[in-house]
Amino acid sequence: MTLAIDARGLRKRFGRTEVLAGLDLAVPSGTVFALLGPNGAGKTTTINILTTLIRPDAGSARVAGYDVVEQGDDVKRRISLTGQAAAVDEVLTATENVVMMGRLSGLSRREAHSRAAALLERFELTDAAGRRVGTYSGGMRRRLDLALSLVVPVSVLFLDEPTTGLDTRSRKELWSVIRSLADDGTTVFLTTQYLEEADRLADRIAVLDRGRVAAEGTAGELKARIGGDVVELRDADGLLLVELPTDGTVHGLRAAIDELDRLPVASAPGGVVSIRRPSLDDVFLAITDRAAAPAPELIESK
């Protein structure tokens, strides 16, 4: 098995905050890998190290076979990064944006135009290709971001919280586009705060906690540790009264609802029972015995 990303013992500290405390990652080529963690966990820091933007204080990482510190230029030629902030030019059309990026990357005019047409078609932007990007929705911009990052074919694509801020429909559209990239053999490394997103997209998931990988595996393996859907009872004001984890089977759900029925709180006036998918907090509770930590800067400012 070839590893597209092989990171060992990565450490990074900003002032007194130790963000990465010995992070290990092994991402097989051609797979989608999700780094899952709450805000402030160190996801962007990890991406910045793997994409050569910052240096680790200790540890080492190889990306596409090259060392990120010693062979940064070799790494850069084989990767692309779509960051949390969009890099598109609002006054240009989508076609103009992609052609410009193609020209900057050394394509001829003709190559740049045919590449733009192919990429915009692939990201379902053909109909809007001639519109100024300033008029695009958030989901369309994110797809254009992806198209721009793929003007030159790369072997590893880094996506930092690709769907944060998007509505449900745009998020789903982006998911299918990301999956299709991996089907072509591109390795995709993405960060997310959403368990559902990691579950839908990733072959393997690593949970980032306190600067280390607290758990790693397929979505199925992680879910086996977390359990299935959660049955919850809220009072008329939406306040959580009780929640019962289940194994996600019909039998398990029925048993949980029966158990709920036997509890005194079940007779709370206006109480509402609902079933929800496990959240990032459920993952953290299962893996670390506590809820997802709030961002360190929030703690410091208190």
Ligand SMILES: Nc1ncnc2c1ncn2[C@@H]1O[C@H](COP(=O)(O)OP(=O)(O)O)[C@@H](O)[C@H]1O
């Ligand atoms: N350049 C920096 N200088 C100081 N602190 C930083 C810097 N970059 C990140 N941090 C801190 O490191 C922690 C992790 O940040 P980050 O990697 O952006 O987390 P995430 O992407 O998971 O939200 C945060 O507490 C953040 O404030």
Ligand SMILES: [Mg+2]
């Ligand atoms: Mg981030």
